[in-house]
Amino acid sequence: MAFIKSQNLENALLYFAVASYLLATLFYWAGFLTKNAVTPRYPVKLTVCGLLGNTLAIVVRLYKAGSFSIVDNTDFLLSFTWFAVFTGLLVIWRYRLKIIGIVLLSMVFALLVYVLATLEPVTAPLSFYGGDWLIGYLLTTAMSYGIFAVAFAVGVIYLMKDYLSKTNPRGILTQGLPALELLEELSYKIICYGFPIFSLSIAFGAVWANNLQGQYWDWTPKETWSFISWFAYVAYFHSRRLHGWRGTRSAWMAVMSFMAILFTFFGVSYFLPGQI
Amino acid sequence: MVEAQEKHISISQVWRFLASMRVGLVLMFLLAGAASLGVLLPQGTTAVDQQDVFSKIKVFLGINQIFATWWFKVLACLLGINVIACVFNRTGAVLHVFRYPHMRVNAFERLKFNDTFTLKAGIHELTETVSQALLASRYRVMQSTEDEQVLFYGDKHRLAVLGPIIAHLGTLILLAGVVWGSFAAYEGEVSAVPGASFLLSKIATHRTGNLIDPDFKIQVNEAKTPSVQSEPKGNLSFVEDGTVALTGDVGFNSPLTYKNVSIYLVKFVNGVQVNINYQGKTTPVILTASGPNHTQVPGNEKLMLLWSNVNPLTNRPSVDFRLVKGTLETGTTVLQQGRLSTGTVTSSIENLTVSLEGYRGITILRAVKNPGLGLVLGGAFLLVLGMFISLMLSYRKIWVSLVQEGEQVLVSAGGYGKLKLDFEVEFNSLLEDIKGNQGG
Numbered sequence: 001m002a003f004i005k006s007q008n009l010e011n012a013l014l015y016f017a018v019a020s021y022l023l024a025t026l027f028y029w030a031g032f033l034t035k036n037a038v039t040p041r042y043p044v045k046l047t048v049c050g051l052l053g054n055t056l057a058i059v060v061r062l063y064k065a066g067s068f069s070i071v072d073n074t075d076f077l078l079s080f081t082w083f084a085v086f087t088g089l090l091v092i093w094r095y096r097l098k099i100i101g102i103v104l105l106s107m108v109f110a111l112l113v114y115v116l117a118t119l120e121p122v123t124a125p126l127s128f129y130g131g132d133w134l135i136g137y138l139l140t141t142a143m144s145y146g147i148f149a150v151a152f153a154v155g156v157i158y159l160m161k162d163y164l165s166k167t168n169p170r171g172i173l174t175q176g177l178p179a180l181e182l183l184e185e186l187s188y189k190i191i192c193y194g195f196p197i198f199s200l201s202i203a204f205g206a207v208w209a210n211n212l213q214g215q216y217w218d219w220t221p222k223e224t225w226s227f228i229s230w231f232a233y234v235a236y237f238h239s240r241r242l243h244g245w246r247g248t249r250s251a252w253m254a255v256m257s258f259m260a261i262l263f264t265f266f267g268v269s270y271f272l273p274g275q276i
Numbered sequence: 277m278v279e280a281q282e283k284h285i286s287i288s289q290v291w292r293f294l295a296s297m298r299v300g301l302v303l304m305f306l307l308a309g310a311a312s313l314g315v316l317l318p319q320g321t322t323a324v325d326q327q328d329v330f331s332k333i334k335v336f337l338g339i340n341q342i343f344a345t346w347w348f349k350v351l352a353c354l355l356g357i358n359v360i361a362c363v364f365n366r367t368g369a370v371l372h373v374f375r376y377p378h379m380r381v382n383a384f385e386r387l388k389f390n391d392t393f394t395l396k397a398g399i400h401e402l403t404e405t406v407s408q409a410l411l412a413s414r415y416r417v418m419q420s421t422e423d424e425q426v427l428f429y430g431d432k433h434r435l436a437v438l439g440p441i442i443a444h445l446g447t448l449i450l451l452a453g454v455v456w457g458s459f460a461a462y463e464g465e466v467s468a469v470p471g472a473s474f475l476l477s478k479i480a481t482h483r484t485g486n487l488i489d490p491d492f493k494i495q496v497n498e499a500k501t502p503s504v505q506s507e508p509k510g511n512l513s514f515v516e517d518g519t520v521a522l523t524g525d526v527g528f529n530s531p532l533t534y535k536n537v538s539i540y541l542v543k544f545v546n547g548v549q550v551n552i553n554y555q556g557k558t559t560p561v562i563l564t565a566s567g568p569n570h571t572q573v574p575g576n577e578k579l580m581l582l583w584s585n586v587n588p589l590t591n592r593p594s595v596d597f598r599l600v601k602g603t604l605e606t607g608t609t610v611l612q613q614g615r616l617s618t619g620t621v622t623s624s625i626e627n628l629t630v631s632l633e634g635y636r637g638i639t640i641l642r643a644v645k646n647p648g649l650g651l652v653l654g655g656a657f658l659l660v661l662g663m664f665i666s667l668m669l670s671y672r673k674i675w676v677s678l679v680q681e682g683e684q685v686l687v688s689a690g691g692y693g694k695l696k697l698d699f700e701v702e703f704n705s706l707l708e709d710i711k712g713n714q715g716g
Contacts, residue, residue: 185696210653213540216653234304235304
């Protein structure tokens with residue numbers, strides 16, 4: 001038991017996850033640049049290994065905390081990356097789209113390096129601030145962020161393909177990327193799954209805030225940027241319906257909306273300190 | 277007559293404008309832009325120098341309190357009207373689509389996915405095959421026969437059509453709750469010192485008019501300070517007409533509610549209690565590090581105590597003070613200054629002595645009554661439900677026509693779905709089933 005509770009195990013699992021994700025990222029890039037001539041199966045296996053390490057790190061932290069909870073930024077980012085990789089693997093398995101790994105795994109790797117750099121030791125959850133609504137809020141938030149991250153990766157691939165098709169239509173890289181139509185629809189489909197969950201997370205957060213403070217909405221920077229991100233995705237759906245915005249515009253909107261999500265998490269904490 | 281027609285046209289134009297999704301989109305962008313300004317610019321600051329032109333513009337536009345400005349509320353109201361107009365305009369058509377399936381199709385070739393081919397088979401045999409294939413893909417199947425033609429209509433995930441209506445209705449209910457709350461809700465905060473009691477009407481911030489009904493007295497029986505692993509708690513009583521109506525604990529995440537008024541324990545702060553004795557009368561004052569930095573001496577408008585360096589330590593609390601004569605506006609003269617710690621009493625100046633009683637844990641309570649809350653939360657969950665239905669379900673329709681032509685059957689099929697690639701796979705698989713079973 002002491003071994004499980006030691007910081008060494010948690011660190012080892014995190015380093016294992018980071019190393020696996022790094023190798024997976026390199027293999028995804030190698031596969032893309034060489035048209036899968038190099039070890040086509042390794043990147044997915046390495047991603048699964050990384051996900052295993054990620055999962056175990058979460059389990060160990062939960063065990064150390066003594067309850068099912070997401071307490072700090074470390075816990076949240078581990079959950080966020082877990083959902084991103086899990087959703088990414090589902091997409092890779094369902095659509096044979098390993099190419100999304102070059103963007104998704106690069107991002108996940110960067111996020112976990114940040115986690116390692118700012119690793120916070122497990123603290124006992126503040127039961128009085130917590131409650132089921134808070135857990136529901138944080139879980140749905142992490143889940144929706146993870147799903148949006150995959151949509152972002154697909155959007156970036158779309159923009160890459162679009163750019164390469166215009167500048168070098170017969171190039172090896174252009175040919176190695178999936179069809180634009182598939183990418184466009186896939187990005188939309190993923191956002192269709194992520195957006196209701198994101199909306200649910202805001203509703204859970206409002207209920208939690210109301211139980212705690214008697215105010216369901218207080219226009220704090222975190223709340224305001226959630227609202228802005230939510231509007232960005234609403235605009236994404238309405239612009240598709242209204243203007244028939246598909247293709248490049250739609251991909252840009254998916255990418256920019258995810259930027260708003262990232263700002264909600266990182267930007268508010270760093271550019272607007274004290275307003276988490 | 278002509279004028280009436282023109283008027284009619286103009287009203288319908290206004291209505292169309294208000295119901296336009298384009299207007300809704302613009303309003304959303306404006307609201308999001310205003311909200312981001314509200315985050316980037318400091319909010320809640322007091323009025324700026326009125327002489328400066330830019331300051332006047334800032335005050336007029338309410339840049340220092342964007343979320344409470346008239347124009348932000350106007351934008352939100354316009355968005356609400358847009359949603360109402362959208363719901364009114366589209367609900368009828370959507371319900372019609374939902375209730376009455378569109379059995380007939382004028383031209384298969386106009387559908388996004390279509391195919392026409394002939395099969396050597398009897399029409400009755402093929403009818404069974406098509407029906408089974410559609411049912412196997414979980415389509416709701418309807419069939420009609422006219423002359424030599426058998427027409428199939430299949431759809432699935434029809435509920436998705438209602439999703440946007442449910443989501444927009446949820447938005448309307450949510451907005452109604454917000455509006456109701458903004459007119460009828462009130463809230464107020466108070467420091468809960470054990471033994472203290474306060475009237476709800478004295479602490480509540482009235483949003484509009486006198487809405488405190490009924491007016492209770494809330495009595496603080498106990499306020500427990502937090503320790504490493506225990507949360508702060510309070511024990512309160514609601515006193516109505518001089519009798520205790522309800523007594524209970526209040527803590528984080530567990531408010532105490534009586535007659536729709538909820539008392540929340542919102543935070544706990546450390547402070548010190550200072551006793552001001554003026555002409556034999558003692559007045560206790562609670563000071564916190566972030567609290568007010570001056571106190572008017574009760575009974576003397578010319579004497580004031582300025583506080584600084586409040587150290588609310590449980591074992592060695594202290595606070596620095598300056599006793600001044602005058603007002604902050606006209607200028608002050610320092611009569612005495614120093615540091616107060618437990619047990620020290622200042623020397624008497626103008627019949628005034630000040631002493632530090634000790635550390636005080638201060639529980640901040642918030643009294644809230646928001647009759648619109650149920651609508652807001654109910655509307656929010658309806659909105660989310662509508663999103664799940666409309667976005668996670670993909671409405672799909674398929675039409676198949678079978679016409680006997682001699683020994684062959686002419687098969688025409690077509691359909692569409694929200695997600696084209698997924699639908700294409702399903703449509704082609706269905707055609708394969710029809711062709712495969714007949715060896716076509």
